[in-house]
Amino acid sequence: MTNKLQVIVKMILIVITSAILLDLIPMSFAELNEMPESTEWWIQMEIFSTNNNQEYNDKILVDLYENVIQLERDYILSWHFFREPSLRFRLELINKESRDRIAVDLYNYLSSVSNVDTYFFANHEKRVDNLDEGYQGEYELYQRMWPYQKKIWEWGSEMTVEAIKESQATGENSPSREFQLTRTFHLLCNQLSPGFDTRYCNSIDDNGEELVWRRNVVSFVLGILFTILFTYLIAHIRHH
DSSP states (O other): OOHHHHHHHHHHHHHHHHHHHHHHSOSOHHHHHTOOOOOOEEEEEEEEEGGGOHHHHHHHHHHHIIIIITTTGGGEEEEEEEESSSEEEEEEESSHHHHHHHHHHHHHHHTTSTTEEEEEEEETTEEOSSGGGSOOOOHHHHGGGHHHHHHHHHHHHHHHHHHHHHHHHHSSOSSOHHHHHHHHHHHHHHHHSSSSOOTTGGGBOTTSOBOHHHHHHHHHHHHHHHHHHHHHHHHHHHHO
């Protein structure tokens, strides 16, 4: 085989091999890096208590925590709730099968919970009949911070349930919910802010108390100084 023919054969083999490899590889590395986060399997249930009563919402939340979340822990990746003022209750499950099964169980269970008026599956405030059209997580909004964001929501939910249970058992919270809220807000702000000197972080002191009185004192002093300076300037102008 001549050298020229050998070169042609090698080129043909290279083309054939490349075509096979490209067919085996589903996408380029660039496309792979642009792939969205893997599918998350969520249930969002919008729950309305009788008259949207806050005390009823708290009882419903604790009921769901003890009889759904605790029972299904092995299948739950994360969970959280929000007050909208309906009870927005979300579960993230390990797979589609778990989501579909627990969704049915949850829907049926709510019919037996006292003080529950109406409830439905939803995607934020929108009612849905198909779970595949329901809440899918918020990776697109939070990007790489989403795994941490949903865990912050979960820990806030866990803390709230514990606070409600303590209040139901003893009639109070020690330390108070206000203290827990301000300390959590202050320290999270301290961590996430580019520097400690931000207007949000500095609005709360190390004891979890708002620095309203300090801002009022500063405003009062600045007002006096401005008045003195303004009076001096007027007098100086009139003198000349």
